Amino acid sequence: MIKKTISIALFLIFSITTFSQIPNGYYSAAEGKTGATLKTALFNIIKTHTVRTYSNLWTDFQTTDKRDDGKVWDMYSSCRLIFVTNQDNGSGGTSECEKYNREHSFPNNWFNGDQASPMYTDLFHLYPTDKKVNNTRSNYVYGVVLTPSYTSSNGCKLGSSDPTTGFSGTVFEPINEYKGDFARSYLYMATCYEDRIAGWASYTTETQAILAGNSFPAYKAWYVTLLLSWCQQDPVSQKEIDRNNAVYSIQGNRNPFIDQPEYAQAIWGTNTAVDKINSLPLVSIYPNPSKGEICVEALNVKVDILTIVSVTGNTIIQTTYNGGKKIVDISKLNPGVYFVIASGKAFKNTTKIVVY
Numbered sequence: 125m126i127k128k129t130i131s132i133a134l135f136l137i138f139s140i141t142t143f144s145q146i147p148n149g150y151y152s153a154a155e156g157k158t159g160a161t162l163k164t165a166l167f168n169i170i171k172t173h174t175v176r177t178y179s180n181l182w183t184d185f186q187t188t189d190k191r192d193d194g195k196v197w198d199m200y201s202s203c204r205l206i207f208v209t210n211q212d213n214g215s216g217g218t219s220e221c222e223k224y225n226r227e228h229s230f231p232n233n234w235f236n237g238d239q240a241s242p243m244y245t246d247l248f249h250l251y252p253t254d255k256k257v258n259n260t261r262s263n264y265v266y267g268v269v270l271t272p273s274y275t276s277s278n279g280c281k282l283g284s285s286d287p288t289t290g291f292s293g294t295v296f297e298p299i300n301e302y303k304g305d306f307a308r309s310y311l312y313m314a315t316c317y318e319d320r321i322a323g324w325a326s327y328t329t330e331t332q333a334i335l336a337g338n339s340f341p342a343y344k345a346w347y348v349t350l351l352l353s354w355c356q357q358d359p360v361s362q363k364e365i366d367r368n369n370a371v372y373s374i375q376g377n378r379n380p381f382i383d384q385p386e387y388a389q390a391i392w393g394t395n396t397a398v399d400k401i402n403s404l405p406l407v408s409i410y411p412n413p414s415k416g417e418i419c420v421e422a423l424n425v426k427v428d429i430l431t432i433v434s435v436t437g438n439t440i441i442q443t444t445y446n447g448g449k450k451i452v453d454i455s456k457l458n459p460g461v462y463f464v465i466a467s468g469k470a471f472k473n474t475t476k477i478v479v480y
Contacts, residue, residue: 145369146383154380154387155434158461160340163391166380167318173377175242181226182211185252188370196224197363199302200261201254202278217255220277227253229306230313231263234331235324243317247371248379249309260296265330266306267295267350290346291333304358307351308381311388314342315380341392348392355381355388359472386433386463386474393476407466413478418464420450426468432477433463454479 154165176184186207189197196205203221210224217223230249232240243249257276264282272283278299285295298306314321318339325337334347341348360382368382380387408421420430422445430452432441440462443452454462457479466473 151380151384156460158390162387163315163318163340166315170316170377170380173375176245176247178245181245181250184247184374188247188367189252196252198224198253199251199298199305200257200280201276203254212255220254220256223255224252225255225258227251227258229309233263234327247375248312263328263330264294264296265334267291267297269295269297289350293333300358303354305364307354308379310351311381312379352388352392355385356474360385389463389474389476390461407473407475409464409475409477413480414454415480416455418452418454418477420452420464420466422466427466428468431465433465
């Protein structure tokens with residue numbers, strides 16, 4: 125019995141430590157910061173990491189992107205490709221479900237291709253995807269398709285952009301389930317490579333369309349709006365959490381926008397272009413700035429829980445919401461920036477508030 129107990133304990137310890145979690149104090153240097161200052165603090169935390177070789181990625185994917193059934197977790201198709209067996213060997217892949225390859229979700233020619241290290245092999249924007257769909261996506265910008273010319277087996281689309289987004293060229297649209305994944309990859313790229321991204325804006329037609337030519341906000345206003353809306357529409361999933369931990373075990377750095385999703389709004393939410401997201405008639409929070417109490421009112425959406433968190437992601441207040449106008453006591457909060465997360469079974473909205 126003792127031997128069995130020890131075995132179980134060792135198994136649990138191994139299971140817990142197989143993939144590292146967020147180290148204590150990992151984001152302490154970012155505490156209390158917002159906007160460009162927060163982005164730079166995160167840059168200094170995550171910029172140094174182990175550089176992988178391009179061939180390493182094939183093996184890395186078997187840890188970072190494996191489904192429960194052992195197959196490749198492909199976000200571009202519904203195919204159940206087999207590691208190694210269906211790995212791209214330079215031939216085939218003209219139809220879906222034949223081969224998978226290494227997709228730079230942030231295309232490599234946007235940062236000078238295979239000559240650019242460590243971006244070229246950074247796992248936080250590299251994913252195994254169906255070769256056919258990957259080739260169809262090419263280097264097109266992620267966006268919202270108005271008229272599709274191609275649709276993959278899981279619903280990804282290529283086609284002309286919805287002009288209401290602020291762009292009218294050809295775009296590739298991932299399915300809703302993974303829009304947040306890719307958006308958080310792009311926020312990572314703007315942060316981890318804060319010292320380089322300003323120089324990428326002139327490289328291609330695509331970078332000219334989305335990059336602002338500076339370190340902050342890094343992306344043009346229309347694209348910041350798109351990325352933040354995708355982050356809200358598709359909150360962090362267990363898949364992303366597990367992948368973040370797996371990549372950390374390999375590279376030694378993390379994606380802060382997976383660990384602390386509120387950072388996205390804390391950095392870019394003050395931009396004029398992003399104000400449209402917070403002004404959508406979903407959840408009304410007032411007065412803002414505030415002192416003592418706030419009133420929360422959900423409009424045409426089902427909200428169950430209200431959570432107030434700090435900019436570092438720590439939960440300060442959590443309460444239930446039963447409709448109508450909810451008064452929340454914030455008299456014990458120190459002055460500063462906080463986020464009110466209104467969540468339900470099929471909805472999640474994050475709003476920045478200022479307490480004075």
